[in-house]
Amino acid sequence: MSEVTSDQLFLGRQPILDREQRLYAYELLFRNGSRNAADVTDGVQATATVIANTFSELGVEAALGNCRGFINIDEAFLFSDLIELLPKESVVLEILETVPPTPAVIERCKILKAAGFTLALDDVIQLAPEFAELLSLVEIIKVDIQPLSRVEIMQLVMKLKPMGKILLAEKVDSREQMEQCLKLGFTLFQGYYFAKPTIIAGKKLDHSQLSLMKLMGLLLGDADTSELEEALKPEPGLTVNLLRMTNSVGAGSTETITSLRHAITVLGRRQLQRWLQLLVFSSGKQAGSTNPLLLMAATRGRLMELLAEEMRPGNNAFADHAFMVGIMSLMPALISLPIEEIIAPLGLAEEVKEALTGSNPDNILGNLLQITAACETGDLEILSKHLQKLDGISIKALNRAQTHALQWANGLNQPSP
Structure with a gap:
């Protein structure tokens, strides 16, 4: 029996240190269980899973903090335009030794x-002579010291140093090896002497292949942004991941995300398409029933949106914020994290944060x-208390909005005609 449930995700992470043994970066590794090993049968899917887990499911802050991430790239993934989805300032593309230095590979690396x-x-x-041009293009050379003798390591370093590259000693397993590599002038270090890979575990936010393919179809059909927004609204899991990806790609940006439409605009349609492709590649699930909590989150979002429109007709920004609060409010139950941790890296508007944390x-x-x-709970006392605080919502308007929200939610799992 598998140790992994369908909603679990795992990401391996091994530190890369500088000469003072300060954390410089992490190598991100594919893991398909809590056991610290990988069963890789498809290199593209493995890399797509690492990227999706880092920048979408977990979020770049949780996976990397302020560090960069080294990501293994095989020949097939090297030519995928999914690479262009990655935030350049946060990643190092680690070209595997199995990638042949063909003219096409050299040209792709130049691009x-x-x-x-x-x-x-x-x-x-x-x-090897055939790798000379590829070596000239890379900035970091990872030397596997494990199969080499002390003399062989020294001879290799003497040949590499004139190239002016950053040298990284990998598979450093002892203090003696570390001290030798320090003397030889290595800049970066990685290996079991410092730390074995650790596992970051989390929960996947459910999104079926059917939903992903529907959104892909809209993008390929050059649908309006409003159509994309409507297709995303019934998908709270995708919406949260979209916000995470928007903030990962825009690392360093201080722009506040005000709505789904805004997130789509900030990410860009081409990047949105790559992100959906990435989720399709990394997902092994088939279309199935919707998680009841996700359905409730979507219903909440729709009800709050309708009530916001009732309160402030024509104020689209207010309605967008209301929808965002509704769908985000059940995320702690869905992914077992406090709401403060979930929203911290998402760049949400201040009034949305206040509503979700209850701080005001x-x-x-x-x-x-x-x-x-x-x-939802039928608590009439709380309902009456908060209705009195707001102008513009009558019991009749509330009942009408509830009916419309439930009708909308009931249609979410219905196939398109």
Whole structure:
């Protein structure tokens, strides 16, 4: 029996240290279980899974903090335009030793380097003439010291140093090896002497292949942004991952995300398409039933949106914020994290954050959320209390909005005609 449930995700992470043994980066590794090993049958899927888990499911802050991530790239993935989805300042593309230095590979590496990506070459143990041009393109050379003698390591370093590259000693397993590599002038270090890979575990946010393919179809059909937004609204899991990806790709940006439409605009349609492709590649699931909590989250979002429109007709920004609060409010139950941790890296508007954390009792969106939750539980006392705080919502309007929200939710799992 498998140790892994379908909603679990795993990511291996091994530290890369500098000469003072300070954390420089992490190598991100494919893991398909809590056991610290990988069963890789498809290199493209493995790399896509690492990328999706890092930048979408977990979020770049949780996976990397302020460090960069080294990501293994095989020949097939090297030519995938999914690479261009990655934030250049946060990753190092680690070209595996199995990638042949063909003219096509060399040209692709030149394009990626010109686009601003940092390249590294993995598992170098000798200087074969056919790798000369590829070596000239990379910025970091990872030397596998494990199969080499002390003399062989010294001879290899003497040949590499004139190239002016950053040398990384990998598979450093002892203090003696570390001290030798320090004396030889290595800049970066990785290996069991410092730390074995650790496993970051999390929960996947459910999104079926059917939903992904529907969104892909809309993008390929050049659908309007409003159509994309409507297709995303019934998918709280995808929406949260979209926000995470938007903030990962825009690392360093201080722009506040105000709505789904805004997130789509910030990410860009081409990047959105790559992100959906990435999720399709990394997902092994078939279309199935929707998680009941996700359905409730979507219903909450729709009810809050309708109530916001009732309160402030024509104020689309307010309605967008209300929808965002509704779908985000059940995320702690879905992914077993406090709401503060979930929203910290998402760049949400301040009034949305206040409503979700309950930090401001006078926050209108927070009161709308309380009303929505009271409708679910049938708590008339709480419902009455928060209705009194808001102008513009009558019991009749609330009942009407509830009916429309439930009708909308009931249609979510229905196939398109």
